[in-house]
Amino acid sequence: MVSKEEEHKKALMQEEIDIIKKMSKIKHKIAVMSGKGGVGKSTIAVNLAAAFAKKGYKTGIMDVDVHGPNVPKMLGLEGKSLKFSDDGIIPIETEEGIKVMSVGFFLSSQDTPLIWRGPAKTGVIKQFFAEVIWGDLDVLIIDNPPGTGDEPLTILQTIPLDGVVLITTPQSVVQEDVIKSVNLVKSLKISIIGIIENMSGFVCPECKKEILIFGKGSGAKMAEKMDVPFLGSLPLDVETSAASDIGTPILIKEPESEISVKILKIADKIESKIMK
Template identity: 50%
Template sequence: MACHSSNQELEVQSQKIDNFLQNVKHKIVVMSGKGGVGKSTVATNLAVFLSNQGYKVGLLDVDVHGPSVAGLLGLTGLKLNTDGNQILPYQYNEHLEVVSIQGLLDQPDAPLIWRGPVKIGIIRQFLSDVAWGPLDFLIIDSPPGTGDEPLTVAQTVTGCQAVIVTTPQEIALADVRKSIQFCQLVHMPILGLIENMSGFVCPTCGNLHAIFKNGGGKKTAAAYQLSFLGDLPIDPGVVIAGDTGKSIDSLTSHTKEKMQGIVNQLLQKLS
């Protein structure tokens, strides 16, 4: 009896997820082969820049062990509210709603020591039990690698497409190739690659210094016949903005223009 009841609950949840996804025009998961490449910063700013253009955007952080989105948007310490049996997302601005496991923790720095089934359950709950409403874009920030979280997204979010973030050096690109093959194996289309930390523009002399090399992301995209959406430099302003809970759109540097160019490329591909 308990098993039958559990199957029924799963079917009801799956139906809720399907109903929600039918009201989302574009589902995009932002992935990386390894950590430390700035994936969450890219995902967060994609969502902010799209919302600034009037699109209705949901930003979902499924990195349950290392959630960064709340901090990047100045939402750390704020709890997610509920209305009946539904979770109410953070309302970041008029067009952007945000959900992160951070909003359910009593202590922001408390670790979540969870195995796969629990992580899968919370991701499905964030898709079924959140009052998102209709969306133009659902941007999903996934943890690095090809484990439970990106696999759950691939198997649950029908019609999802991937954006893969890398840095230029070979050790990062080797893991990106794994992410590309992961997407191919689970039949998830790849919208394109973004190369982050692609050179450092010296604020004194204005010269570009390739600290981590550059161009590797573009070459990898070409090798796999994928779109290269653009690159972002190492910019101290991005670090300051992230640490103070602000997005790249608060900057006056050319990094903001670079990010807008990436968004424009993405919109062109989707059109």
């Protein structure tokens, strides 16, 4: 007779096998992370997904922020219901064809907090990766919550990533936390695709002068010091925030804007590093 423990072990092994099978159909997997909250991870993740979709890649985005899943709102998919088939969970698609999966789709309301402890969070993320039917994707962007806790750790240890894109802002307290993420990723021998400095300057719409609210250039210096590539800096831009709030990433809403052009250039760099 098979014991309960053996059955459990078998089920866990099956989950790992399912994850590897599902992930092998996705050519490139990129995690967006930062040691700090509110630095623009989700904003950059949805815009990078939009950039890759625009380039013609079959693109998906996975939001593993269990406590603050913002991706559905940023892509105008808030309140959408998931469909299930015998093979698993079917991701929701945006008009641009970006496949989206988020814990947010499982919440009855965005205002409902999820109270999950470490193992439950790890479990739900693994289940996501085992059960979501992505199909053949060229690239999957994984948006993480801040810090170096359960969710990023699960991603780093479970998913065969091409690498990690780290987001910082110019303030030194933020950079201290991002350095922790750099060290975590390095210690797990996972490649760092590069660092993006977000909210690095503000161009006054009236006088067109650049105001360095949080300073500028320190992201590039930090990248050099940590010996990781620097992918570029993005300005603080009112339209970018407003576009996310109405559910259309700036790259889709205003593709010619200065920040969209910069995001596309960053996507070009990522493309040449991992896809070509």
